[in-house]
Amino acid sequence: MGETKNGTAMEATLGAGNGASLLLRGVKKAFADVKAVDGLDLEVARGECFGLLGPNGAGKTTTIEICEGLTAPDDGTVEVLGLNWRTGAGELRQRIGIQLQETQFPDKLTVEETLRMFRSFFKRGISVDESIATAQLEEKRKGRVGTLSGGQKQRLAMACALVGDPELLFLDEPTTGLDPQARRHLWDLVDELKQAGRTIILTTHYMDEAERLCDRVAIMDHGKVIALGTPKELIALVGGENIVEFAVVESHGSQVSESRPGAPPSHGSLVPKGEGAGAPASTVAHPVVDAAPLLAIPGVQSHRVDAGLHQLSVSELHSVVPRIFAALTSQGLRMSEFRTHSATLEDVFVSLTGRNLRDE
Amino acid sequence: MSKLETSSLYQLTMVRFRLFLREPEAIFWIFIFPILLAVGLGIAFRNRPADVLPVGATTAELTHALAAEKGLSVKTLDEGVGMHELATGKIVLLAVEENDVGAVYKYDDTNPDARTARLLADRAIQTSEGRHQAVFTVDEPVHETGARYIDFVVPGLLGMNLMGSAMWGLGFSIVEGRQKKLLKRLVASPMPKWQYLAAFLLSRLAMLLIEVAVFLTFTWLVFGVPFRGSLAELGLLCLMTSLAFSALGLLVASRARTTEAVSGLMNLVMLPMWILSGIFFSASRFPAVIQPLVQALPLTAAIDAMRGNMLQGLNLGQQMPQVAVLLAWFVVPFAISLRIFRWK
Numbered sequence: 001m002g003e004t005k006n007g008t009a010m011e012a013t014l015g016a017g018n019g020a021s022l023l024l025r026g027v028k029k030a031f032a033d034v035k036a037v038d039g040l041d042l043e044v045a046r047g048e049c050f051g052l053l054g055p056n057g058a059g060k061t062t063t064i065e066i067c068e069g070l071t072a073p074d075d076g077t078v079e080v081l082g083l084n085w086r087t088g089a090g091e092l093r094q095r096i097g098i099q100l101q102e103t104q105f106p107d108k109l110t111v112e113e114t115l116r117m118f119r120s121f122f123k124r125g126i127s128v129d130e131s132i133a134t135a136q137l138e139e140k141r142k143g144r145v146g147t148l149s150g151g152q153k154q155r156l157a158m159a160c161a162l163v164g165d166p167e168l169l170f171l172d173e174p175t176t177g178l179d180p181q182a183r184r185h186l187w188d189l190v191d192e193l194k195q196a197g198r199t200i201i202l203t204t205h206y207m208d209e210a211e212r213l214c215d216r217v218a219i220m221d222h223g224k225v226i227a228l229g230t231p232k233e234l235i236a237l238v239g240g241e242n243i244v245e246f247a248v249v250e251s252h253g254s255q256v257s258e259s260r261p262g263a264p265p266s267h268g269s270l271v272p273k274g275e276g277a278g279a280p281a282s283t284v285a286h287p288v289v290d291a292a293p294l295l296a297i298p299g300v301q302s303h304r305v306d307a308g309l310h311q312l313s314v315s316e317l318h319s320v321v322p323r324i325f326a327a328l329t330s331q332g333l334r335m336s337e338f339r340t341h342s343a344t345l346e347d348v349f350v351s352l353t354g355r356n357l358r359d360e
Numbered sequence: 361m362s363k364l365e366t367s368s369l370y371q372l373t374m375v376r377f378r379l380f381l382r383e384p385e386a387i388f389w390i391f392i393f394p395i396l397l398a399v400g401l402g403i404a405f406r407n408r409p410a411d412v413l414p415v416g417a418t419t420a421e422l423t424h425a426l427a428a429e430k431g432l433s434v435k436t437l438d439e440g441v442g443m444h445e446l447a448t449g450k451i452v453l454l455a456v457e458e459n460d461v462g463a464v465y466k467y468d469d470t471n472p473d474a475r476t477a478r479l480l481a482d483r484a485i486q487t488s489e490g491r492h493q494a495v496f497t498v499d500e501p502v503h504e505t506g507a508r509y510i511d512f513v514v515p516g517l518l519g520m521n522l523m524g525s526a527m528w529g530l531g532f533s534i535v536e537g538r539q540k541k542l543l544k545r546l547v548a549s550p551m552p553k554w555q556y557l558a559a560f561l562l563s564r565l566a567m568l569l570i571e572v573a574v575f576l577t578f579t580w581l582v583f584g585v586p587f588r589g590s591l592a593e594l595g596l597l598c599l600m601t602s603l604a605f606s607a608l609g610l611l612v613a614s615r616a617r618t619t620e621a622v623s624g625l626m627n628l629v630m631l632p633m634w635i636l637s638g639i640f641f642s643a644s645r646f647p648a649v650i651q652p653l654v655q656a657l658p659l660t661a662a663i664d665a666m667r668g669n670m671l672q673g674l675n676l677g678q679q680m681p682q683v684a685v686l687l688a689w690f691v692v693p694f695a696i697s698l699r700i701f702r703w704k
Contacts, residue, residue, distance in 0.1 A: 070548055070704070093550035100548060104540035108382040109375060120371040121551040164550070 021046050021168050021199040027076035036062040038223035049194050051214030052203040059223040060203035064172050097166030099157045101173050107146030111137050122164035135159035151182025171202040207345035226352050235343045238351050239301030240313035244340045250287045251334035293327040372559035394521040394575050402583050405509035413477040415453040416442045422455050425488035431480045453477040506586045506671050514579045515666040516639035522601045527626050530560050530609035535622040547703045568602050588673030601662040604689035611693040614701040633659035661685035
């Protein structure tokens, strides 16, 4: 516990194994023809909250189940708390806590009975009362599992993972399928566990969740880590901490060319494809935007356009925005839409893969 | 908290109890259904005072002679009507006067009632014509318990019930746990795997005590079913039966992924035994060629041994073949399931 979390300290422990809670080297796993995990290296320091982020099918669950000793890798080494699953399984099971995707606890047991059963498997741990209090299930203590809401069931799963007072906690998509309020409730719970200094490894396909909870995030796609770092570092990969999105219409002339997302795509090209001579004017065309003056503005890092919606990644928003307006006006264009948001891991994923996280 | 309450084996066993007791359907099938079945069969096959058999006669003289017999109720019919009533089962015998022979009995000689009526009618007619008893005889009715149908069927129902409760109790619960990913969650915890299975067996044994005691006490009090052998040995036989079917339930559940699949498999395993193992009628009625198969079924062995114990007072030493069959059905499926069991 209490290891420093910065990158250089972790580099120093590379390969030593004693400082890291989790160490994966060259891990591979295939199911039939599908390479679920394709050569994965990961290291998680003690006390860190580490997120595996990626779309469905990226290999997150296979990775976490390999770490949990539930799936044997085809190749590579896995070290958990300095032990491996072949020789140290008995001790490891006592020292880690696990929450799996889609476990259904028996409907006809009460919350307390379920926790009492799980507590009995561990040599040491917190009391059943304590776990109920941590998961804020006091009012449901005598209630049957079948009567719990989705969020309460998920908190029960967390409580079951916590009764052994684990050094290392694995959470596989802890908030998938929960409503926003229940998600926030669960985030608060994870926050508390972080404060208590536990090492947490979680998977998620919600980038806001990863940003909110994780000290470091590995973005996975097709069984590989495509980016690794703190959320800040990853967002910096986009090149600016803000994203400006706008759509334009020509300020003189007709409104035919009004462009908005959802209009026929311009295939990412700045210049609309020319139609044959005499083509009907009903074809919606996006006005031509010359990107060069925009990219010339200091603080604009990149420009891309998708379905008529232009995206600029930008730093120093306050000075850049007026110049964008000026640049467009000088081209005879008027904005039909304009918004900005702070760059998110979603933007990172899009810039790395060209796809949205939710596309899968 | 006491030492016992923090033991994982105790907790797992208690969980099995709670889940069972909170399932009203299971309680009905295991405790109530066999009793209802015994009551139904006991009533349907009760030993009644000998029936009065309906017969017909073609002349008043014959009718008069037959009316002297208490076992017959007689009416006078002409032959055409009489033959029709015989064909439709309204009478079982028609006595027709024939001048040259005396009387002709028309009846179905494959029907036991008709054969009885033939004997009674002949005796009545011969007596009315002046025949005397050659030897002095007296009837002394004896209603022996142990020879009734209810006595025969109770061990059969007991065996059937032990089979059903053990197979469903293990098979269904395990596959349900697998389907709901609870098994996976349990093996992700430090739970000793053997305790998961042991908890099933322990809870089964406790349930067995209640189930057997309730059923047998009921049949003893209500029907006076005899217990001629050692009760301890009968208990041991029930235990062996339950273990054999628990092992079979475990085997059936060791790979199935869905509760639908395991339900089908269990019915497939149990169906031949419902028919062949002598629950409702003796298994010896099946042809000699298939007897080796019939005798090797665990339910046949169980029911044979329990009938031997209860009705004939046999001890275990006289039932070694059945005991061996039951033990084999415990050891072999159990060993196979431990090898092929799928936790995920």
